Amino acid sequence: MQNLREIIKQAEEKKVAIGHFNISNIEGLWGIFRAARGLGLPVIIGLSEGERKFIGARQAAALVKSLREEYDYPIFINADHCYSFDSVKEAVDAVYDAVIFDGAKLPADENIKITKQCVEYARSVNPDIIVEGELGYIGESSKLLEKIPEGVSAENLTTSEEAKEFVAETGADLFSPSVGNIHGMLKHAHNPKLNIDRIREIKKAVSVPLVLHGGSGISDEDFTDAIKAGISVVHINTEIRLAYKNAVKLSLQESADEIAPYKFMRPAEEAVQKVVEKRLKLFNNIK
Numbered sequence: 001m002q003n004l005r006e007i008i009k010q011a012e013e014k015k016v017a018i019g020h021f022n023i024s025n026i027e028g029l030w031g032i033f034r035a036a037r038g039l040g041l042p043v044i045i046g047l048s049e050g051e052r053k054f055i056g057a058r059q060a061a062a063l064v065k066s067l068r069e070e071y072d073y074p075i076f077i078n079a080d081h082c083y084s085f086d087s088v089k090e091a092v093d094a095v096y097d098a099v100i101f102d103g104a105k106l107p108a109d110e111n112i113k114i115t116k117q118c119v120e121y122a123r124s125v126n127p128d129i130i131v132e133g134e135l136g137y138i139g140e141s142s143k144l145l146e147k148i149p150e151g152v153s154a155e156n157l158t159t160s161e162e163a164k165e166f167v168a169e170t171g172a173d174l175f176s177p178s179v180g181n182i183h184g185m186l187k188h189a190h191n192p193k194l195n196i197d198r199i200r201e202i203k204k205a206v207s208v209p210l211v212l213h214g215g216s217g218i219s220d221e222d223f224t225d226a227i228k229a230g231i232s233v234v235h236i237n238t239e240i241r242l243a244y245k246n247a248v249k250l251s252l253q254e255s256a257d258e259i260a261p262y263k264f265m266r267p268a269e270e271a272v273q274k275v276v277e278k279r280l281k282l283f284n285n286i287k
């Protein structure tokens with residue numbers, strides 16, 4: 001089986017994208033896995049600091065590893081949005097396939113310094129672990145939003161010059177820029193359009209694959225254009241959370257007397273699976 005580094009490289013060459021989907025529990029994991037396996041596509045399971053705390057950092061790694069080994073399937077785990085070196089270290093020590101240090105709110109020099117520290121530590125423990133760096137603030141929470149997060153604007157998009165310097169200085173394996181994307185979904189409007197030209201410029205400037213965070217709420221056309229321009233991994237979380245919550249509410253309403261969680265939670269798993277299937281097909285040009 002190919003490792004995650006090889007799979008992302010292959011996606012980069014084919015101009016498709018690997019889907020990265022976050023989980024908070026085992027229903028989400030099964031929904032994502034069944035969608036990916038049904039389509040025969042690799043997939044990345046992401047857990048934020050809050051999600052890792054809820055499930056257990058090592059427990060989540062064990063769950064994903066068990067699926068990979070039992071089904072001989074390319075499913076991988078990523079420590080999404082670590083805001084400190086210690087958070088990255090926890091994931092590296094738990095043998096995650098990938099980690100992200102998110103220093104987007106820090107001064108550029110401090111972001112570079114800590115990202116480089118994370119890269120060096122991961123290399124010393126296991127060279128196969130991928131380290132992603134992030135430059136350009138896009139907000140922090142995967143939820144429904146009343147407005148665009150403060151500090152996110154067209155004027156603050158990542159430039160190709162900034163991206164080139166960041167990757168060269170840190171040695172990061174993946175790079176996540178701000179290109180018009182935001183974390184979360186706007187309640188009363190469409191999410192902003194992506195700056196496809198900026199993605200293309202950054203891709204030409206750096207030597208590593210690009211990652212698009214804040215995928216929920218982005219139009220299908222923007223996804224397709226962004227992937228053609230150089231995005232190789234796409235993160236989705238808010239869409240999953242919304243589908244999950246709505247399915248649970250409806251299930252409890254329709255089965256008010258049911259007390260077996262594995263019965264009234266089944267629709268939530270199926271709702272997650274549908275969202276993931278739709279996105280994976282789009283990211284991989286499957287009709």
